[in-house]
Amino acid sequence: xxxxxxxxxxxxxxxxxxxxIPQLFLPTTSKKGTYSPRLYGAATVQFRDRKRKVDxxxxxxxxxxxIAGTRTVDxxxxxxxxxxxxxxxxxxxxxxxxxxxxxxxxxxxTFTRWAKNFDRWLARTQRLDLTTKxxxxxxxxxxxxxxxxxxxxxxxxxxxx
Numbered sequence: 821x822x823x824x825x826x827x828x829x830x831x832x833x834x835x836x837x838x839x840x841i842p843q844l845f846l847p848t849t850s851k852k853g854t855y856s857p858r859l860y861g862a863a864t865v866q867f868r869d870r871k872r873k874v875d876x877x878x879x880x881x882x883x884x885x886x887i888a889g890t891r892t893v894d895x896x897x898x899x900x901x902x903x904x905x906x907x908x909x910x911x912x913x914x915x916x917x918x919x920x921x922x923x924x925x926x927x928x929x930t931f932t933r934w935a936k937n938f939d940r941w942l943a944r945t946q947r948l949d950l951t952t953k954x955x956x957x958x959x960x961x962x963x964x965x966x967x968x969x970x971x972x973x974x975x976x977x978x979x980x981x
Contacts, residue, residue: 837926837976838926838928841925841928841931841976842973842974843975843978844860844910844976844978845910845911845912845977845978846858846977846979847907847909848979850980851914852916853916854916854980854981855916856885856919856978856979857976858977859886859893859934859976860881860883860901860908860973860976860977861882861898861971861973861974862879862880862882862905862972862973863938864878864972865878865942865946865968865969865970866968867963867964867965868968869960872952874948874962878946878948880942881901881902881904882898882900882901883899883977884897884898884899886921886976888919889922890922892934893937896941898941905972913980921976931974931976934974935971935974938971939969942971943963943968946969947962947963949961949962950962
C-alpha cells in the first residue's frame with residue numbers, strides 16, 4: 821500500500837491531515853465566525869420494486885459534528901444537509917479560525933471506516949414510503965435495493981458558525 825504524505829488543510833490551521841482525505845467548505849453568507857469541522861456524506865439511494873412498478877433514485881446528504889475527542893462517528897445523529905457535493909467550496913469563503921479536528925479525523929484508516937459506516941447506515945435507515953394504486957390502496961415502505969447505495973462523497977467539511 822502506498823502512503824501519501826500528510827497535508828496541511830487550507831486556512832488558518834496547523835493540523836496535518838492525510839492527503840487522501842477530502843476537505844471542503846460549506847457555502848455561507850456569514851462574514852465572520854469560526855470554522856467547525858463536520859463529516860459530510862452524500863449518496864444516491866435507489867429504490868426498486870418491480871411488482872409495484874417503482875424505480876426511484878433519491879439524493880441524500882448528511883453531516884455529523886466532529887468534536888474534540890471524536891473516535892467513532894455515530895451517523896444516527898446525522899443532520900440532513902441540502903448542499904450537494906458540486907456546491908462545496910475548495911477554499912475558505914471567509915478568513916476565520918478553525919476549531920481543532922479530532923486526531924482520529926486526520927487518519928486515513930479511521931476516515932475510511934467512517935465512510936463505510938455511512939454506506940451501511942444509509943442501506944439500513946433509508947426508506948421510500950408510498951401508497952399503492954391497487955384496490956384497496958396500501959401503505960408500503962421500501963428499503964433500498966441490494967447494492968442500491970452509491971456514495972458520491974464523504975469528506976471533512978468546514979462550517980462557518
